[in-house]
Amino acid sequence: MGIELKNVSKRFGGTCALDGVSLTLEGAKIYGLLGNNGAGKTTMLNIITNRLYPDSGEVLLDGEPTADNDSALGKIYMMGEQNLFPDDMRVGKAFEVTARFYPAFDMEYANRLAQRFGLSTKKKITALSTGYASIFGLVTALSVNTPYLLLDEPVLGLDAQHRDMFYKILIEKYMEHPCTIVISTHLIQEISNLIEHTLIIRNGRIIKDLPREDLLAGCYTVSGPAGLVERYLKGRDVISVSSIGGLKTACLQGTSEAKDLPAGLELGTVNLQDYFISLMNGEENR
Numbered sequence: 001m002g003i004e005l006k007n008v009s010k011r012f013g014g015t016c017a018l019d020g021v022s023l024t025l026e027g028a029k030i031y032g033l034l035g036n037n038g039a040g041k042t043t044m045l046n047i048i049t050n051r052l053y054p055d056s057g058e059v060l061l062d063g064e065p066t067a068d069n070d071s072a073l074g075k076i077y078m079m080g081e082q083n084l085f086p087d088d089m090r091v092g093k094a095f096e097v098t099a100r101f102y103p104a105f106d107m108e109y110a111n112r113l114a115q116r117f118g119l120s121t122k123k124k125i126t127a128l129s130t131g132y133a134s135i136f137g138l139v140t141a142l143s144v145n146t147p148y149l150l151l152d153e154p155v156l157g158l159d160a161q162h163r164d165m166f167y168k169i170l171i172e173k174y175m176e177h178p179c180t181i182v183i184s185t186h187l188i189q190e191i192s193n194l195i196e197h198t199l200i201i202r203n204g205r206i207i208k209d210l211p212r213e214d215l216l217a218g219c220y221t222v223s224g225p226a227g228l229v230e231r232y233l234k235g236r237d238v239i240s241v242s243s244i245g246g247l248k249t250a251c252l253q254g255t256s257e258a259k260d261l262p263a264g265l266e267l268g269t270v271n272l273q274d275y276f277i278s279l280m281n282g283e284e285n286r
Contacts, residue, residue: 001062002026002180003048003076003148008057010043010204017043018054019204027147028178032195032212034188034276040204041184042080045150049078061148077102078150079141083133085125091136092121095143104145113139113169117162130157138166142173148180155187163187167194192272200276202283212272219275220256221268223249228264239275240282251278 003025010018017040025031035041046052048059050066050073058065061072085094091114099105114121117135128136134156141149155163171194174181183191198215200208208215219239222232229248233241237253251270261267270278 004060005044005048006058006060008044008047008054008059010040010047010052010054016204018047020057021201021204021206022057023199023206023209025148025180025182027180029180029197030174030195031180031182031197031199032188032191032272033182033184033199033201035184035201036280039201041201042152043204044201045078045080045152045182045184048150049073049076051078074102075146076148076150077141077144077146078152079137079154080152081156083125087126088124090122090124091119091128094125094136095121095140098140098144102144102146106143106145110139110143113142116169117165131159131162134158135162142169145177146179148182150182150184152184154183154185155190163190167191170194188273188276189271198272200279202280207283208279216270216272216275218255219251219253219270221249221251221270221274222256222261222265223247223268224265228262232262232265238282240278242281251275251282 005021005023008018008021021044033041043052047054048066050068053067058067060066061075064072066072085097095107095110099107111121117139119132119135119139125133125136134154135158138154141151155166158166167190183195185191192212195212198208198210198212199206222229224247226243226246226248229250233250239251239253241248241250256267
């Protein structure tokens with residue numbers, strides 16, 4: 001059935017972190033949760049997992065409210081930046097503790113992944129570097145086998161090789177044990193081919209909630225001399241415009257074909273990262 005947020009709002013003093021957010025995270029799908037710093041991504045994930053309480057609205061998991069509901073919350077695991085284990089706890093012991101709370105935790109798989117990443121299970125968690133602290137979090141998250149997995153900046157501090165390893169392992173895991181995965185990250189280009197559905201949040205509001213392919217199929221770029229581009233844009237749904245010297249590039253909502261393009265202009269496709277940047281720039285200029 002999935003996770004459902006119904007008109008969820010949250011304020012911290014004078015700051016509105018979430019503003020009436022309503023959405024549904026369906027079963028067995030990989031979501032990308034995208035937004036600039038302070039957009040409300042982590043707040044939303046913390047509310048889903050009951051680490052924070054909303055000021056208004058509610059969260060349902062498979063039809064049940066998650067608020068103070070251990071049965072529902074046991075179906076979700078969130079990996080975040082904060083270490084919730086005691087300072088003197090070692091990696092291997094943390095695996096054992098996690099297994100007590102999540103009965104489906106696969107200890108053999110966790111140890112195998114740790115070895116694959118070069119993570120020592122004898123090390124204290126607080127002695128791990130930023131990258132290996134992320135690896136510890138990833139190994140734990142991939143081993144719990146919950147129906148819902150939330151990953152908040154999962155590759156923080158990881159080098160390119162370890163990031164590539166994680167993406168491949170995540171897909172392997174998803175293919176073997178499909179579940180709902182939400183990835184919140186700033187490395188948009190790297191996860192673009194992993195995600196099936198895109199959620200874009202800005203200033204506490206969801207501004208895009210679409211399958212990735214539908215999102216990108218509905219936009220394109222036009223570039224060329226500034227005057228030609230400006231004339232082309234009249235009456236069209238423009239996301240953003242950028243200029244370099246006498247040339248302009250515009251990102252537009254909709255579809256177009258080369259045969260419909262005036263001479264002197266060039267048509268282009270948009271990848272997810274470019275679309276996100278264009279959307280954010282367009283929102284700032286409104």
